[in-house]
Amino acid sequence: MKHFVILFALVLGIAVPAVGGDTPPDQLVRERTGRIIELLKANKDAYAKDHKKLYTMVNEQVLPYFDFRAMSRLVLGKHWREANDGQRERFTAEFRDLLVRTYATALLKYTNEQVLYLPFRSSPGEKTATVKTEVKQAGGGPNIPIHYSFYLTDQSWKVFDVVIDGVSLVTTYRGTYAEKIKNEGMDALIASMKKTEKEDALGKAREKKTGGAK
16 A cells, blocks of 8 residues: 555546547546646646645646545445435535545655556447556556546546555545444544644645745
8 A cells, every 4th residue: 555645646647628428538548647747747846845836736637527426425335325415515525625635745756657558448338437557666566557437427437436456445435434434423524534634734834834845
């Protein structure tokens, strides 16, 4: 799991453009991964010094193209059905912010890992698709497989899960949050996520005040 944060940057970096479903998901993965890496190489120093610029890039390149509500529903499982509308909206917002913060942190740790694209197979009329890639580690070691799960909406393909080295992003968070909900309830989980967000913000503010990001 030590490579998870860096890989997560590449995971979210494949954000799918809001174009018609005629564009194959594998082509979208190639295009968007390339764009994220291009932006990072050109602006990494600026992003490290000013996280607002980094978050702006994340908001533009990622947020519109992931279905965070679908991901939240899968993460919570039965607890989604038991939650009220307000809890669902608050959890989705906090989960989205968590992934964005994780992604932003990961971008600053990127060290030229190469993405390899495996053969893509699909049939006409399918509403779901899996795009398989591998990340070639910069420091050597075996390639790490990353599989992207898409579904087709009325207008575009969107991501609803990612499997990194056999571990599902959705399943990982589901196990973590289920225990918290069982012991303390949904509102306590949302409150703890909000608290973590504030602590992260304070940490970044202190870091900037004492000399910038490391």
